Amino acid sequence: MALYEIKNLNFTYPDTERPAIQNLNFSIEPGEFVVICGKSGCGKTTLLRHFKTVLSPYGKREGEILFEGEKLEEVSVRRQSAQIGYVLQSPDNQIVTDKVWHELAFGVENLGYDQQTIRLRVAEMASFFGIQNWFDKNVEELSGGQKQLLNLASVMAMQPKVLVLDEPTSQLDPIAAGEFLSTIRKINLDLGVTVILIEHRLEEVFPMADQVLVLEEGKQIYFDTPRMVGKDLADNDLFLAMPSPVQIYNGTGQEGVCPLTVCEGRNWLEQHYGSCKNMQHRECFRHRKQERDYVVEAKEVWFRYEKDGRDIVKDLSLQVPKGELFCILGGNGTGKSTTLSLLSGIHRPYRGKILLKGKEIRKIRDKELFHRFLGVLPQNPQTLFVGNTVEEDLWEMFSERSPIRRKEDREKIEKVVGDTQIGHLLHMHPYDLSGGEQQRAALAKVLLLEPEILLLDEPTKGLDGFYKSRLAEIFQKLKEQGITIVMVSHDIEFCAAYGDTCAMFFDGGIVTACAAKEFFTGNSFYTTAANRMARQIFPDAVTVKDVIEACQRSRQPE
Amino acid sequence: MRQDTFSTFHPVNNFLYFVLVIGCSMFLMHPVFLGLSCLGGMAYYIYLKHWKALKTALWLMLPVFLISAAVNPLFNHQGITLILYLKNGNPLTLESILYGLAAGVMLVSVLNWFSCYQVVMTSDKFIYLFGKAIPAVSLILSMVLRFVPRFKNQIEKISDSQKCIGRDVTNGNVLARAKHGMKILSVMTTWALENSVETADSMKSRGYGLRGRNNFSIYRFDTRDKLFLGILLLLGGNIFAGILTKRVHFLYYPMLRMNTNTLWAMLVYVCYGILCFLPIIIDVTEDIKWHYMKSKI
Numbered sequence: 001m002a003l004y005e006i007k008n009l010n011f012t013y014p015d016t017e018r019p020a021i022q023n024l025n026f027s028i029e030p031g032e033f034v035v036i037c038g039k040s041g042c043g044k045t046t047l048l049r050h051f052k053t054v055l056s057p058y059g060k061r062e063g064e065i066l067f068e069g070e071k072l073e074e075v076s077v078r079r080q081s082a083q084i085g086y087v088l089q090s091p092d093n094q095i096v097t098d099k100v101w102h103e104l105a106f107g108v109e110n111l112g113y114d115q116q117t118i119r120l121r122v123a124e125m126a127s128f129f130g131i132q133n134w135f136d137k138n139v140e141e142l143s144g145g146q147k148q149l150l151n152l153a154s155v156m157a158m159q160p161k162v163l164v165l166d167e168p169t170s171q172l173d174p175i176a177a178g179e180f181l182s183t184i185r186k187i188n189l190d191l192g193v194t195v196i197l198i199e200h201r202l203e204e205v206f207p208m209a210d211q212v213l214v215l216e217e218g219k220q221i222y223f224d225t226p227r228m229v230g231k232d233l234a235d236n237d238l239f240l241a242m243p244s245p246v247q248i249y250n251g252t253g254q255e256g257v258c259p260l261t262v263c264e265g266r267n268w269l270e271q272h273y274g275s276c277k278n279m280q281h282r283e284c285f286r287h288r289k290q291e292r293d294y295v296v297e298a299k300e301v302w303f304r305y306e307k308d309g310r311d312i313v314k315d316l317s318l319q320v321p322k323g324e325l326f327c328i329l330g331g332n333g334t335g336k337s338t339t340l341s342l343l344s345g346i347h348r349p350y351r352g353k354i355l356l357k358g359k360e361i362r363k364i365r366d367k368e369l370f371h372r373f374l375g376v377l378p379q380n381p382q383t384l385f386v387g388n389t390v391e392e393d394l395w396e397m398f399s400e401r402s403p404i405r406r407k408e409d410r411e412k413i414e415k416v417v418g419d420t421q422i423g424h425l426l427h428m429h430p431y432d433l434s435g436g437e438q439q440r441a442a443l444a445k446v447l448l449l450e451p452e453i454l455l456l457d458e459p460t461k462g463l464d465g466f467y468k469s470r471l472a473e474i475f476q477k478l479k480e481q482g483i484t485i486v487m488v489s490h491d492i493e494f495c496a497a498y499g500d501t502c503a504m505f506f507d508g509g510i511v512t513a514c515a516a517k518e519f520f521t522g523n524s525f526y527t528t529a530a531n532r533m534a535r536q537i538f539p540d541a542v543t544v545k546d547v548i549e550a551c552q553r554s555r556q557p558e
Numbered sequence: 559m560r561q562d563t564f565s566t567f568h569p570v571n572n573f574l575y576f577v578l579v580i581g582c583s584m585f586l587m588h589p590v591f592l593g594l595s596c597l598g599g600m601a602y603y604i605y606l607k608h609w610k611a612l613k614t615a616l617w618l619m620l621p622v623f624l625i626s627a628a629v630n631p632l633f634n635h636q637g638i639t640l641i642l643y644l645k646n647g648n649p650l651t652l653e654s655i656l657y658g659l660a661a662g663v664m665l666v667s668v669l670n671w672f673s674c675y676q677v678v679m680t681s682d683k684f685i686y687l688f689g690k691a692i693p694a695v696s697l698i699l700s701m702v703l704r705f706v707p708r709f710k711n712q713i714e715k716i717s718d719s720q721k722c723i724g725r726d727v728t729n730g731n732v733l734a735r736a737k738h739g740m741k742i743l744s745v746m747t748t749w750a751l752e753n754s755v756e757t758a759d760s761m762k763s764r765g766y767g768l769r770g771r772n773n774f775s776i777y778r779f780d781t782r783d784k785l786f787l788g789i790l791l792l793l794g795g796n797i798f799a800g801i802l803t804k805r806v807h808f809l810y811y812p813m814l815r816m817n818t819n820t821l822w823a824m825l826v827y828v829c830y831g832i833l834c835f836l837p838i839i840i841d842v843t844e845d846i847k848w849h850y851m852k853s854k855i
Contacts, residue, residue, distance in 0.1 A: 089756075093753045386720075
């Protein structure tokens with residue numbers, strides 16, 4: 001018997017004409033790993049919330065959902081609470097109590113088990129997830145990845161039959177996200193728990209999935225195995241979100257079986273293009289000495305937060321030429337964000353110099369610094385908003401000078417709104433926007449300062465492929481206006497595709513900095529999936545596009 | 559804080575102990591009791607906090623003691639042993655000086671015991687104790703304890719972000735600063751409400767609101783705890799018996815009078831001494847035990 005059966009499901013939110021989801025028909029068997037993907041706003045979350053009655057949104061619903069053959073509404077709340085486990089997006093918001101052990105026990109407490117059973121369940125879960133070392137801690141002391149793992153463990157303590165996850169890794173860094181996803185995989189394989197997952201990091205989950213459900217504007221366009229979906233999706237917008245091997249496979253004319261992982265991709269490439277190796281290889285040289293106009297310069301900068309503390313930034317030197325997109329890549333906790341705060345003058349180095357446009361930063365007054373000079377986009381764009389609508393928030397940037405809305409200000413706002421493509425969002429509350437929309441609205445706000453230098457902290461965090469390419473368009477436009485962009489990121493694929501110069505940050509300093517292409521061809525692990533897949537045959541190809549072009553070129557003479 | 563064995567006892571024991579010892583220290587002005595309580599409290603606080611305890615002693619306890627010792631004779635003129643007349647004609651008596659000193663010692667020891675209480679009775683122990691009586695309260699307390707640091711954290715983040723666009727409370731003139739501060743506070747309200755929706759979803763989804771919720775705790779009342787409670791009751795009973803039967807008493811006014819040193823009185827003193835030094839005794843025995851075990855390995 002199927003675990004879930006969805007029959008002709010339609011759903012419309014109140015006060016809207018267009019249904020949020022239409023005509024869904026599929027069934028999920030016990031033990032399956034199902035990935036749901038689609039653009040933001042295609043009804044993924046709406047669908048996911050229908051899998052549990054207490055979370056179902058208000059609105060007009062048609063069709064039925066069967067849970068183990070019974071109508072979902074008729075399954076008791078107690079059974080639903082225990083057997084259908086939910087993990088939501090934000091690691092922080094889901095945690096209810098202040099202690100790790102209390103949070104673990106929260107769900108089981110609600111089910112009303114006796115002390116002995118709760119103790120056993122908690123102990124089991126803590127051991128399975130390796131939580132025992134931070135069992136006594138306050139929740140506040142945990143990292144984002146640990147918090148999300150705790151949420152998962154707390155749900156698992158209730159021994160659910162199915163786990164429903166709504167973009168659980170969107171707020172995590174790649175390493176924590178990878179760990180989280182492999183834990184989900186382990187739960188699926190070792191415990192036989194069914195998994196239904198929304199995720200935009202398809203590179204990792206695509207190979208894990210048994211079934212993939214693709215939604216577009218509320219309609220189900222595919223429900224099939226990943227290999228078939230990878231093959232069929234070739235001419236869809238969503239194609240951008242597919243893993244690199246799938247994109248390359250489709251871009252070169254779909255020969256053989258569709259590869260899903262880098263390893264499969266390597267073998268596939270060897271099989272079909274093995275004969276056309278071209279082994280030119282470029283090395284990553286340090287910046288050749290050239291007289292260029294450097295906008296941001298750091299010279300042997302050292303920084304620590306406390307006098308007795310560890311050095312966070314050590315002997316950091318960097319030079320950013322005017323009008324470039326400069327990417328600083330590196331692992332977690334290596335001091336990237338701290339470096340950004342040094343460049344923006346929030347913190348001061350105890351040794352070394354930071355020059356912005358040739359002027360030392362501590363000699364620049366606040367007023368100058370934040371007017372037509374420097375703009376900073378923090379990691380969480382939400383923290384920039386203070387107004388009730390996006391428009392109000394944009395006007396707020398001028399409120400200092402005069403309360404009257406002047407004509408030239410209006411023009412400025414219109415230009416920025418056009419640049420960042422947020423015209424349709426002006427009347428919404430900033431907190432109601434999706435991650436990508438918030439990012440752009442915040443960027444608009446910063447751009448009103450008319451900065452020449454833009455510092456961005458992980459601007460692609462939590463964005464899907466579609467929003468990322470939009471962000472890249474905006475960056476391109478800004479660069480054309482002569483704005484220099486320095487961004488800190490984990491996102492290798494994005495930096496490879498759009499960055500001008502990439503710098504590897506490690507242990508408080510920059511190890512190498514060179515043009516994006518040279519940078520990635522020089523690395524063997526810290527590089528794009530496409531490069532890792534193709535490096536024995538086309539060592540110069542960094543992005544998916546490069547690999548596809550190289551493949552096509554190698555075929556032409558034949 | 560070093561590993562403190564007394565803290566590992568059941569919260570009921572921890573709490574009862576502090577109630578008993580702080581109550582006694584507050585109301586028993588017998589000099590022997592005062593001395594024992596003061597020494598016991600101070601020793602335990604030093605054991606818990608090391609040299610940091612001396613710092614508090616110097617900056618907080620000493621001034622409290624001096625002020626209390628000085629103020630009493632200036633305003634209280636009871637007692638029959640006259641030393642001299644003050645300028646305004648009021649008498650300065652030996653009894654009032656001694657009472658002032660005693661009150662100073664009392665305040666210092668109570669302060670010490672409360673400091674120890676704060677270290678030993680962590681929030682989760684407190685929640686556990688009072689949550690038993692009203693389960694909903696314990697969950698609310700726990701949620702509050704989760705919320706407060708989060709709120710503070712978010713304010714810092716927003717403040718940092720606003721600084722980046724020159725709109726923090728540290729930017730601009732006084733008026734602008736106040737305005738920026740208000741804006742940040744108002745957006746914090748939105749933030750808190752916004753996030754609580756998801757928290758509520760997470761609670762609902764995990765079955766909050768079902769009948770028959772059970773409170774889980776990580777504490778167990780074991781044999782060691784039963785033994786401790788027994789000793790505590792024995793000591794407390796003895797002390798109260800001694801006081802109620804007036805075998806131990808002390809009068810400051812109108813003249814100093816103390817009980818005679820009978821065997822009974824001695825026994826009560828010993829009991830009180832053990833009570834005040836109980837945490838230290840437990841900790842030190844444990845330390846010695848460890849030392850012994852280590853040398854055997």
